[in-house]
Amino acid sequence: DIQMTQSPSSLSASVGDRVTITCQASQDISNYLNWYQQKPGKAPKLLIYDASNLETGVPSRFSGSGSGTDFTFTISSLQPEDIATYYCQQYDNLPRRTFGQGTKLEIK
């Protein structure tokens, strides 16, 4: 099994702050990594695929980078509507996909 470890588990930041979340895979997954946003009581929403590609319609303040085992998700300027839990998800060993444990983002 490929394990995905996110840090931090929770994060408090102010509107306008730059926010960074990391995701580490237990083995090399190339760039086979997606990022999702889940707002309270809602289903997850795909934001980024293949580590760094923005899904259509997703604001450009969201970005991703990394390859191999270490990945980063960044919000360049935090907005109130970005309050959510963010998950990374690998697809290196298809068909099985595994998710990180999530990072809960709150407004300070």
Add this chain to the structure above:
Amino acid sequence: QVQLQESGPGLVKPSQTLSLTCTVSGGSISSGSYYWSWIRQPAGKGLEWIGRIYASGSTNYNPSLKSRVTISVDTSKNQFSLKLSSVTAADTAVYYCARDTSFDYYDSSGYKTPYAFDIWGQGTMVTVSS
């Protein structure tokens, strides 16, 4: 656009079988190179992929649940379904159905084919309790 909607009992007794259906609207379950997946999320916890099905009926399951899971498809109704047998309290969760998509794009290093869950249902809460 394509929408997914889960349905089924919200309460299941321990040792019984959990049964859920996902109805696809706004598009055919048979069109495109899509798989259709089930994913669950226990309260306050992360996401777990359960399994997926293609319109042809071809399935893949999470090894950790494989002995208890059956996913089926009814193309005439544009639906796919989940059955999870011998449930316990550990199976209490929000269950989501999702479109499991792949597509091609080209970048500086060539053609790529990512795989992602791009459309999700709203989720349905299932509680296992006597």
